[in-house]
Amino acid sequence: MTRTVPNRSLRLRLTLLATLAITVTVALVTAVLAFTMVSSVRSNVLTTLNAYGDSVGQSATAGTLPNPLPPAPGDSSIWAQVVDSSGTVVTSTANVAGQPALYTLPAGRTTPQSAPGAPGRGDERVIAQRYVTGGEPVVIYVGGSTQLLSYLDQDIQGHLLYVLPLIFLGAIGVSWLLIGRTLRPVERIRAEAAEITGSDLHRRIPESGSDDEIGRLTHTLNGMLDRLEASADRQRRFVADASHELRTPLAAVRTSMEVGLAHPDRAPWPELATRAVTETTRLQRLVEALLLLARSDDNTLLRHREPVDLAALARTAISAAPTRVPVELRAARPVHVTGDPDQLARLIRNLLDNADRHGNHHIEVTVAQDDPDTAVLTVADDGPGIAPADRDRVFDRFVRLQAARTRHAGESTGTGLGLSIARDISTAHGGTITITHTTCDHDGREHGATFTVRLPTNAPPPEST
The missing domain is CATH 1.10.287.130 (Signal transduction histidine kinase, dimerisation/phosphotransfer (DHp) domain)
Structure with missing residues (x-):
């Protein structure tokens, strides 16, 4: 049996990610602060020991070592011993008076070691400095307790044990609330979209007006x-x-x-x-x-593209299509375009069929090159023409103008799709198709319809989106 992993909500995933990020950030910041604090305390202890050792060393160099040594300023727990080359304590502070040498400094070393048989001192930091007093070499040992660092480490660890879980729980709660509030509009949009069906596509999702x-x-x-x-x-x-x-x-x-x-x-x-x-x-x-x-709606109208002589294509279409009205072709020279020859031939036939249906005595087809990048095909008739208000609507599917229907009542009319197909073919080739009047009499009345198709000569048309 196949087990499916249950879907987790985006709110839950974002909450967990935010909580993890907050907890890791707090832990890292706490660790950095703790490390900085411990390093600062350790550095202060070392600085104090070195300063006190230097002061004792100056007395040793001057040959004026007191016995006992004066306590370190500001910290009476610091101890010091001055030990000669035989391991005998020459002088020391009062808090270690009478005790044998606590540490030794092997030759060539800078870090002191516990002397054999010396009592344990617990957590402390010790430094050693070599001096000469009265012509005899001595080593000054200065030590101080680091118990404060141990207390500090324990205190930080103890606080982290209960602070981090509280931060984790607080991050979960705050992140859950804030993310839920942020995603509430998304859920509202989802709910609105889920209620919109194919029968009420007029409904819209309310917009907040914000630009986020x-x-x-x-x-x-x-x-x-x-x-x-x-x-x-x-x-x-x-x-x-x-x-x-x-x-x-x-x-x-x-x-x-x-x-x-x-x-x-x-x-x-x-x-x-x-x-x-x-x-x-x-x-x-x-x-x-x-x-x-x-096919046009699926953007698969053009099966292939190749160089096509538009003038030769128009000549073939005119000779192959029987027309009621005589057709005259004006094409001085070949005009090449890149396209699907079958669909371009269909475009010309549809325009010829429309002109033959509405023309009276004459149809004129012109193929020319308007500029190096544009080919122009025009089909002009001398029929009643198309009113300017209908020149866009006539390309819609199943549209037949009332005048055309009345004029050809009882005759074979078109399907109402020819001009729509012609426009789709022109658009698929990256071109345009427009309508103007053919002639205008002295009274300003327009007659006839001229369909003008403009196609790119060489460049392929842009991809449909």
């Missing part, structure tokens, strides 16, 4: 919800429009078949079959367009 990490997190999540809501709205509209568009040809095919089946002996079967084929072809074009838009 919590405020930026809330703003980012709300921005994500904005994009999700917009995407869901587009998807719902797309599904509704697609369902509506698919229903029409399916209903036409079904009606034709039902009429024929209702009167099989009198039904105009060739006419019904022709109508069924027409509606099936329209249905096929619609499904292909929907699949292409799905």
